[in-house]
Amino acid sequence: MPEFFNVLPPDEARDLLFGHLTAVLPSETIPTQQANGRVLATASTAPHALPQFRRSTMDGYAVRAADTFGASESLPAFLQVVGEVPMGQTAVVELGVGQAAIVHTGGMIPDSADAVVQIEHTQLVSNQSPVSSLQSPNFPFEIEVLRSVAVGQNVLQVGEDVRLGAEILPAGHILRPQDIGGLLALGIMSVEVVRHPRVGILATGDEVIAPEESAGPGQIRDINSYTVAGLVEQAGGLPVLGGIIPDNFGALETAAATLLAKTDMLVMSAGSSVSVRDMTVQVIDGLGQPGVLLHGVATRPGKPTIVGAINGKPVLGLPGNPVSAMVQFDMFGVPAIYRLQGVTKMPRRGLVWAQLSQNIASESGREDYVPARLEDGANGLVAVPVFGKSNLIYTLVNADGLIKVPLNKGGLLAGDWVEVRLF
């Protein structure tokens, strides 16, 4: 395929790529406690109701609500306390008319009770030995109830948290700490999750050396392999580094085919000169079908990104410039990793609102991403653009996020409120 620029806006480019991807990777079963951040492969349903028994939401007395009707400070209801429900045990005490039992927050409600009076709305009837904080009282004793309770008041009903058989989490959901808690609450000790997508990463270029090497004149250290690997990990993928390949068609072809065969996605940091990009396009086209889908995205930085797919696997040729490489991988690679895991609702990247400190020029028909530092200002956050060429990794090091200048807007003005995507 010759040098050409079939340039699409990022959203259309992503849709085109997604249309060529394998649905979802295979799943594996892992312990629930280790599933934080993983993606559910199958929906989970509740094996039992939660709670499984009626629980008190207050420290106080389990009662029959009817016995308290009409009770007030001036006309209290008198109840006989006949026992206590110990925490963690079945409520065996039975309440007759006019009787109550001590219950603690979270404790079980006796079958014969239908409400809880909180302790603050009761007082002990005098002429009794004092009962201290409901610790080891002598039963029976009498209390005055100073407020009436309705049926069900201060009681958690069976299934109020989750009903038996309810779908609790859908397939494609990224598990968070509360989800792990929700699963464990139901005794679900293992979950089926999509396995980590393996992402092969190649650096290319005669001038590129490993970071641990001493850089001579004309040489630069490979950093794109590591910045992309960091983004891969954040999205739930496993980076597989394929090393640095010289600008040689045969070497790149062999390295790409070998790495793609053992991974679910291939990323080549493709260099920035036209001849190297052309070579990357040819290599991708030679790997299988359909090959290169488009060469060029209407964004800055990162216009000469190569987007392709081989047998359902995404293949990306990133610009060699470190800023372009990260921004473009975030735009295509990260969503593709989520997509391979079957994520239905892409996680929202952190966004903050800030007021722009100065004008930003842009061209209509192009989506611009401008690195920005966030500072505290009088009216909230201020976004200060960090201008710098896309060859300069420190423009991203010195930035807190990226300002997006929308596709068909000629730029942004100082004082505009903008969304800054934390990066």
Added chain:
Amino acid sequence: MPEFFNVLPPDEARDLLFGHLTAVLPSETIPTQQANGRVLATASTAPHALPQFRRSTMDGYAVRAADTFGASESLPAFLQVVGEVPMGQTAVVELGVGQAAIVHTGGMIPDSADAVVQIEHTQLVSNQSPVSSLQSPNFPFEIEVLRSVAVGQNVLQVGEDVRLGAEILPAGHILRPQDIGGLLALGIMSVEVVRHPRVGILATGDEVIAPEESAGPGQIRDINSYTVAGLVEQAGGLPVLGGIIPDNFGALETAAATLLAKTDMLVMSAGSSVSVRDMTVQVIDGLGQPGVLLHGVATRPGKPTIVGAINGKPVLGLPGNPVSAMVQFDMFGVPAIYRLQGVTKMPRRGLVWAQLSQNIASESGREDYVPARLEDGANGLVAVPVFGKSNLIYTLVNADGLIKVPLNKGGLLAGDWVEVRLF
């Protein structure tokens, strides 16, 4: 210490806690490639300038800018191309007046050149054998330059990314993928980071059983240990689970002292009944100085949170309710974990703006956190409150984030634009 409520707003409570914490934990040296998400213990400085040599930002010709002055489409400048700078090698070619050399994007600029003319602004002088894409041409050959370039144009200067000796990252910085790239670009192969804070977690309660156990009447599974552990990991800490302790002063005292001795922070899921909370307060006070700092935070959920410190280590007694426990740990535990790592700028949690679907009532003098689901609406995102008692973990499972109702606001109205903190 008897049951009391020294209730403070969350910000003041956090400041009080922070005032009693050890400055920063000890550091350790690890490979830079593994330092993503870790916190720098010492500032990093640049051991050399970046780039170390002048590089071209374009495919084209290295020239002496003066030779192009006045050049235009109608009156091009004629230059003699005498050589090429191969990628990754020293630019050995020397340019006399009126001479140029082929350079590729990222390649080194010859000493005698001071600018680059991009190839699109040149054309070959006819009567020459064709030169295809600058691949293997025969030198010398002649070109016409159709636009003038200024000194330095299309050239990355030595130190333009980072100057020799510049502070590139401060102590207390949380390393991101681009920071790893920035360090590796300078050949910095290891970094000193603060070691992971170890966070001891105890669950308490006679009714609490391990998640893998079968729950009988009156019993519930421990989930707070695992939801808190998930938040600990997200903040860069290492959870150390201490198991489930019965509601017994001696047992809790021993377990707490043992776990605190081998960790940097202790969290007790303290149960919700007043007597259990009282016991937790006494246990914390018995562990050392200063003990409990305050008992009660002006928030919902989570008012009865116990905040303490023992010899510079944070000690928290969380409410037993799962929603309260998570929200309160996020409010005190998570910032404390960052603080122990010396983080100077707390990471911003993801925030999104959404329009409230219905009124939310609140009490003045209290900060409320209301779980909410995010839905797509006609004007952007809609935040739909997920109401539910703080005993119900599924209110958080079904939510995408938390809406904060500020301290002295009586509530929020349907249609208000609110900030939703992703959770």
